[in-house]
Amino acid sequence: MKFGVLVFPGSNCDRDVAYVTRDLLGLPTRMVWHQETDITDLDVVIIPGGFSYGDYLRCGAIARFSPVMQQVINHAQAGKFVLGICNGFQVLTEAGLLPGALTKNQDLHFICDRAPLTVERNDIPWTQAYTTNETITLPIAHGEGRFYADKSTLAALEDHSQVVFRYAGDNPNGSLNNIAGICNRQGNVLGMMPHPERASDTSLGYTDGLRLFQGLLGKIAAWV
Numbered sequence: 366m367k368f369g370v371l372v373f374p375g376s377n378c379d380r381d382v383a384y385v386t387r388d389l390l391g392l393p394t395r396m397v398w399h400q401e402t403d404i405t406d407l408d409v410v411i412i413p414g415g416f417s418y419g420d421y422l423r424c425g426a427i428a429r430f431s432p433v434m435q436q437v438i439n440h441a442q443a444g445k446f447v448l449g450i451c452n453g454f455q456v457l458t459e460a461g462l463l464p465g466a467l468t469k470n471q472d473l474h475f476i477c478d479r480a481p482l483t484v485e486r487n488d489i490p491w492t493q494a495y496t497t498n499e500t501i502t503l504p505i506a507h508g509e510g511r512f513y514a515d516k517s518t519l520a521a522l523e524d525h526s527q528v529v530f531r532y533a534g535d536n537p538n539g540s541l542n543n544i545a546g547i548c549n550r551q552g553n554v555l556g557m558m559p560h561p562e563r564a565s566d567t568s569l570g571y572t573d574g575l576r577l578f579q580g581l582l583g584k585i586a587a588w589v
């Protein structure tokens with residue numbers, strides 16, 4: 366299984382993700398510059414965190430127009446895997462691959478913290494290494510992480526069990542329904558504000574994030 370990690374001007378978690386997939390998990394991984402137009406060699410695309418285009422206009426609003434994004438849409442529509450972490454989640458909503466929007470945190474401050482999360486479902490490949498309703502802890506670091514969607518979109522997300530992670534403790538940013546991460550209806554595209562790649566190495570003190578990547582490895586053969 367081959368991973369590709371997108372790199373935009375301003376990405377800053379790209380190497381952290383590659384450290385997990387290439388160095389910790391030993392999987393083929395290549396960095397994908399945002400102007401590339403052929404990613405058909407990839408099984409999994411990860412859009413990492415950071416400040417693509419300096420967060421001008423809105424986080425992810427400019428990156429969404431990078432040439433590689435049409436390829437990411439094709440990749441997702443073919444049923445292949447896409448993970449957007451933090452700025453990557455913002456890019457996925459801007460690109461229309463996930464519903465809703467990430468808006469400025471309720472208190473308008475950038476938040477850097479550890480957040481307890483509830484895993485809402487473990488029946489998609491991404492989360493099969495967790496148990497449903499398990500509480501895990503992942504770092505968060507964002508200024509625009511407040512999930513918003515209109516009433517009918519929010520109801521549809523809940524009706525189709527597309528909420529994958531919810532903030533378990535205090536709601537850190539004012540996200541509607543405590544939403545920290547969602548997937549598309551098929552379950553192959555996942556977006557989340559917390560950073561699993563920053564909780565994957567034992568030297569960092571906790572490894573709840575590693576199981577996200579490990580879960581995908583266990584399931585991919587059956588899913589594709």
Ligand SMILES: NC(=O)CC[C@H](N)C(=O)O
Pocket residue numbers: 413414415416417420424450451452453506507508509510
């Ligand atoms: N860590 C990140 O990816 C940050 C995302 C974005 N720049 C924000 O502040 O919301």
